[in-house]
Amino acid sequence: MAMGTFTLFDSATLWEADGTGLLVAANAFTGILTTSSQTITSSVGTLYSDLTAELTTAGGYTAGGVALTGVSLTRSGATTTFLFTGPSPTWTSSSSIPAWRWFIVYVNATINSHVKPLVGFALGDATNIDVPATSSPNTITITAPTSLFTITHSP
Numbered sequence: 001m002a003m004g005t006f007t008l009f010d011s012a013t014l015w016e017a018d019g020t021g022l023l024v025a026a027n028a029f030t031g032i033l034t035t036s037s038q039t040i041t042s043s044v045g046t047l048y049s050d051l052t053a054e055l056t057t058a059g060g061y062t063a064g065g066v067a068l069t070g071v072s073l074t075r076s077g078a079t080t081t082f083l084f085t086g087p088s089p090t091w092t093s094s095s096s097i098p099a100w101r102w103f104i105v106y107v108n109a110t111i112n113s114h115v116k117p118l119v120g121f122a123l124g125d126a127t128n129i130d131v132p133a134t135s136s137p138n139t140i141t142i143t144a145p146t147s148l149f150t151i152t153h154s155p
Contacts, residue, residue: 004123048116
């Protein structure tokens with residue numbers, strides 16, 4: 001199954017434009033999984049606390065997510081490219097990790113008074129169906145594309 005396209009939340013784009021410093025390689029980025037009952041569009045939600053359907057700690061998943069390491073941020077002219085070059089985030093099922101639909105990235109810190117701001121999201125399955133429950137000893141691995149996203153601006 002192919003993962004969906006990573007999309008920035010509108011708030012992340014606005015905060016980057018206003019100088020908040022959300023997309024800085026030194027920030028502590030974290031990835032989580034939510035169920036299909038989570039309403040997700042680019043304009044919904046700004047903070048981790050706005051999320052209502054994250055998987056609970058059970059079966060090999062830990063609420064709050066996993067740290068995303070190896071952040072790479074490069075700028076060339078008017079284009080900024082952002083990606084994760086570290087190990088892919090994984091969850092290994094110890095019994096059963098429930099079905100999920102959304103992979104969401106947030107900054108696990110307070111930046112410019114924004115507590116745990118949301119960065120972006122992707123469907124676990126590009127066809128917009130739930131990724132089935134993962135039984136033991138299987139692993140969920142999120143593999144980031146070579147370029148998670150790019151931002152191009154006019155100088």
